[in-house]
Amino acid sequence: xxxxxxxxxxxxxxxxxxxxxxxxxxxxxxxxxxxxxxxxxxxxxxxxxxxxxxxxxxxxxxxxxxxxxxxxxxxxxxxxxxxxxxxxxxxxxxxxxxxxxxxxxxxxxxxxxxxxxxxxxxxxxxxxxxxxxxxxxxxxxxxxxxxxxxxxxxxx
Amino acid sequence: xxxxxxxxxxxxxxxxxxxxxxxxxxxxxxxxxxxxxxxxxxxxxxxxxxxxxxxxxxxxxxxxxxxxxxxxxxxxxxxxxxxxxxxxxxxxxxxxxxxxxxxxxxx
Numbered sequence: 001x002x003x004x005x006x007x008x009x010x011x012x013x014x015x016x017x018x019x020x021x022x023x024x025x026x027x028x029x030x031x032x033x034x035x036x037x038x039x040x041x042x043x044x045x046x047x048x049x050x051x052x053x054x055x056x057x058x059x060x061x062x063x064x065x066x067x068x069x070x071x072x073x074x075x076x077x078x079x080x081x082x083x084x085x086x087x088x089x090x091x092x093x094x095x096x097x098x099x100x101x102x103x104x105x106x107x108x109x110x111x112x113x114x115x116x117x118x119x120x121x122x123x124x125x126x127x128x129x130x131x132x133x134x135x136x137x138x139x140x141x142x143x144x145x146x147x148x149x150x151x152x153x154x155x156x
Numbered sequence: 157x158x159x160x161x162x163x164x165x166x167x168x169x170x171x172x173x174x175x176x177x178x179x180x181x182x183x184x185x186x187x188x189x190x191x192x193x194x195x196x197x198x199x200x201x202x203x204x205x206x207x208x209x210x211x212x213x214x215x216x217x218x219x220x221x222x223x224x225x226x227x228x229x230x231x232x233x234x235x236x237x238x239x240x241x242x243x244x245x246x247x248x249x250x251x252x253x254x255x256x257x258x259x260x261x262x263x
Contacts, residue, residue: 107213108215149225
């Protein structure tokens with residue numbers, strides 16, 4: 001009798017443990033290394049980031065990392081109640097993980113922004129859009145850089 | 157420090173049109189991660205914020221980081237719903253501040 005009780009109790013604990021593990025299984029699709037992850041959390045807080053709706057347009061092969069054209073477009077009607085509030089862009093291997101943060105006001109016509117960025121190495125770039133309803137969407141691109149920016153020193 | 161800003165805003169638009177605005181400003185955007193010829197780190201000197209206002213209302217603003225290329229170039233969009241003035245402001249390290257204006261006539 002005592003034996004039987006013990007087994008059921010253990011079973012119950014096991015089941016409970018498995019359920020907890022299932023609930024805590026990781027949600028983000030790809031692992032993002034420390035610095036970038038920290039910068040993302042600082043910008044958007046604890047919000048869950050989903051893939052999609054964002055298009056990050058970067059050349060796949062870059063010859064000069066000092067000036068890389070980048071366009072971020074978000075699929076959004078940009079109406080008063082359903083619009084993009086902000087776009088944040090992050091890199092993986094530059095000395096600083098932030099690239100640019102953009103805030104859109106109510107009269108922004110399109111959720112699109114273009115600029116030129118610096119890339120210090122072949123790496124992944126991630127763009128995250130924060131919507132007016134609080135959801136976050138992202139896109140990630142791999143860029144191969146042959147001449148790096150940022151770190152080269154001035155020659156005597 | 158003098159900086160040259162180039163702004164491209166359409167002169168005229170129909171009410172409700174989505175217009176493209178292009179801005180470019182001359183600035184070296186020194187990252188603060190490079191060493192000079194004397195071996196010392198060159199201090200950071202970048203533009204940190206850019207704000208675009210339309211008749212006083214903020215339509216678009218950015219925070220720049222050292223990963224933005226020299227001579228920051230930004231393209232963005234606005235809804236033209238009234239004739240008026242766009243005001244563009246760049247601010248940055250070492251007291252850098254430039255303001256430019258552009259007018260639009262909305263029919």
